[in-house]
Amino acid sequence: MGWFKRLKDGIQTATQHKKEAPDGLWYKCKHCGETSTMKEMRENYLKCPKCNYHTRIGSHDYFDLIFDGKYTELFLELKSKDFLNFKDLKTYEDRLKSANKKTDLPDAISVAHGKVRKRPVVIAAMDFSYIGGSMGSVVGEKIARAIDFAEENRMPLLLISKSGGARMMESAFSLMQMAKTSARLARMAKAGVPYFSMMTDPTTGGVTASFAMLGDLNFAEPEALIGFAGPRVIKETIKKDLPEGFQTSEFLLEHGFLDFIVDRADIKEKIGDILLLFSNAEANA
């Protein structure tokens, strides 16, 4: 017989008597289940202090992590709109509104220029929290403009991907952003301006199948999900279980699609090194 017994079933505490743990003090890791303080987390580059799980962080976290202090954001004027009047269970317009409210971001990508170890660079980073980091017209246009800006100013471009893929609610327009960004990158490559692609958890679908895979260097954070088709779709198609570690950064490195994997703690140093090595890059056409 147990020492303690629940006499009444269910939760008896009324909502108004519920004791809330204050937000932002504790972090419970999705990966290992261990709890750490947010302070420890922040000191550990927003990775789990216990298992080194790289949490999904936002574009501005990456800007703070990589740039030497200040940076200038670009193309904030571009906003998504529901031009197809797309409606599933919700309208696209409502999805945009709630994403704007939830994230306070202009869209699923932010672009900024600044310096890393004193060398100029343009960084475009995606936000998964904004409709799954999906690529619609605004994401495509911002990337296109980031490429133009990098090319005009002959600054290397670093693009940090974190996306579920194309934004269905923009139908073929989102599909065409794949062609648009890839075509623009081909022009920049010809002009001899270096492009570095960093993939983070997750990078899938139309984003992987366009700019994310087209870097002069392709690299990724550890244990990120990277692939074309999502694991669920593949499982349903082939009706077999997927092998351990399938579609992780390590899997891609092993199969020859990444140059290296970089721990978040080392990103800044690595980017600094690369910028130094590419500092005398020029077009050779």
Next chain:
Amino acid sequence: MVFLDFEKPLEVLYEQLEKIQQVGEQGEVDVSATIKELENKIKQTRKELYNDLSGWQRVQLSRHPERPYTLYYIEQMCRKFVELHGDRYFADDKAIVGGIGSLDGQSVVFVGHQKGVNTKMRQYRNFGMANPEGYRKALRLMKLAERFNFPVVCLVDTPGAFPGIEAEERGQAEAIARNMFEMAQLRVPIVVTVIGEGASGGAIGIGLGDSVYMMENTWYSVISPESCSSILWRSWDYKEQAAEQLKLTAEHMTDFGIVDGIIKEPLGGAHTAPDEAAKILKRHLKKEIAELQKMTPEERIERRLEKFGSIGQYDVLESEAEATAKAK
């Protein structure tokens, strides 16, 4: 003949026609007038049915089991055609075919998705779903075309790039991305036609060109209506709605300026008169190639970049624009 669900009135008429023809064959009654009447009725019904097709009906037509596929069109259009195989790295993909053919004396490199014509062949062709080696074969052939100044013709007809373990291992995403990257700078004309299904990355992987047209009963979208339904509605039952919402028909795509125009099909769809469809397609390809050959490679590349670079719908906020201008 295979009838789609919305073609039920036609099916009934055809059955009547068949019965009356049998009566006629017995030779006791003169049925020619009735046959004539029925044939007119069939024509009329077909016209009415096809006058205003929904998005989903176009999707159904694009998947009609008797619809002509890439190799049929090539064989009909070219007096000479040599099929070429393999990506030179891994394998020969059966879902993307290609080769050199002659369009009335002009050598052209063809690349296209290929579906099978019966159950066995459908499996052999993997239902038109290519693996990375398919995209890499396509790119190899396009590079060959560039070397010898042959125009490239791409025929798109796929339910999507294959989502499999090996496809991921061999870099499905990289193969598709690389094709768009290289096609953007290819020095020879690229003429793209959607002849059936134009689904997502699998389609755009051979879809970046100087001229992009859709045949009348085809669709082009970021995702198939079924998958869209399963993700956004969390059920497979909303494919018709999804097809409407995605605005994936040739009319919509032309209105949006994403494709350059529509290629008419014989009434009732390409499968009702495939040889006629092939003639129409051939005329179209010859015209497009001739137009594009008037430009220099640099002009074409610039135009291609502008064409795809200008696709997108968004708002520009004035106040923020000024802020950004200052920041520059």
